[in-house]
Amino acid sequence: METLEEKIGDVKVLHLRGRLDLAAAPEFESRVKALIAGGENRIILDCRDLKYVSSSGIGAFISCGKQLTNSGALVFAGLTHHVQSVFEMTGLTRIFTICQTKEDALRRLESDGNS
Amino acid sequence: MTTHYKTSIKVRDDLSEVARVQEELSGLWASRSLPPDIEMDVSVALEEVLSNVLRHSVVEGGSREIRVVFFVDAAGFEFEVSDGATPYDPLSRPDPDVSLPLSQREAGGLGIYLVRRLADEVSYERRDGRNHLRFRKLFPDG
Numbered sequence: 001m002e003t004l005e006e007k008i009g010d011v012k013v014l015h016l017r018g019r020l021d022l023a024a025a026p027e028f029e030s031r032v033k034a035l036i037a038g039g040e041n042r043i044i045l046d047c048r049d050l051k052y053v054s055s056s057g058i059g060a061f062i063s064c065g066k067q068l069t070n071s072g073a074l075v076f077a078g079l080t081h082h083v084q085s086v087f088e089m090t091g092l093t094r095i096f097t098i099c100q101t102k103e104d105a106l107r108r109l110e111s112d113g114n115s
Numbered sequence: 116m117t118t119h120y121k122t123s124i125k126v127r128d129d130l131s132e133v134a135r136v137q138e139e140l141s142g143l144w145a146s147r148s149l150p151p152d153i154e155m156d157v158s159v160a161l162e163e164v165l166s167n168v169l170r171h172s173v174v175e176g177g178s179r180e181i182r183v184v185f186f187v188d189a190a191g192f193e194f195e196v197s198d199g200a201t202p203y204d205p206l207s208r209p210d211p212d213v214s215l216p217l218s219q220r221e222a223g224g225l226g227i228y229l230v231r232r233l234a235d236e237v238s239y240e241r242r243d244g245r246n247h248l249r250f251r252k253l254f255p256d257g
Contacts, residue, residue, distance in 0.1 A: 059222035082155040091213030
């Protein structure tokens with residue numbers, strides 16, 4: 001899996017591309033946890049080009065989400081049909097904020113930050 | 116039910132084999148023009164079942180002799196993962212509670228649960244001294 005990173009204001013955006021499988025999940029999880037340890041606490045995972053996620057990827061999302069403090073936010077954007085269905089089956093739609101697009105996610109974080 | 120296509124793949128005792136078998140699946144999907152809508156679901160189920168065997172199955176001496184068989188018929192696709200390890204039915208494990216809040220969720224334990232949810236039919240059988248896990252996905256209508 002390829003991960004492209006950008007910073008928009010105080011929000012870190014990771015654009016995930018390809019397959020988040022058992023081979024890719026450990027490196028992805030380490031990277032996100034390093035970002036959190038480095039002070040990033042508002043993170044968007046842009047999944048529009050993520051075409052595959054297995055339980056290893058779902059586990060990495062849960063583990064990263066738990067690492068964030070209460071003031072932090074891990075928001076998902078642009079889930080493909082397959083990824084959305086895996087999120088629903090594993091209960092991730094209940095525990096994470098999911099937006100249609102990266103722009104929606106940015107607006108969501110901005111409004112949360114102002115409230 | 117008439118099987119239109121069947122292929123058998125031997126799997127070495129190495130986790131990197133999962134990606135190779137998934138590539139075989141992808142090749143089959145393309146060459147037989149199978150419905151793209153369900154390919155990723157089947158591929159995930161294959162990763163979960165095969166990695167579960169590779170990581171957790173126990174054998175006393177020798178190889179586990181893991182084998183994957185793909186079947187295609189008019190109505191759907193099936194794969195069967197079999198191994199010569201000690202008897203173990205992964206479907207006997209209780210489902211995780213996916214309604215818990217994030218603070219109480221565990222990162223692991225979701226693989227076989229996901230297989231169950233992704234399948235139209237899934238079954239375990241101990242036959243001829245081997246574990247057989249069979250997963251079936253029906254093709255979407257039309």
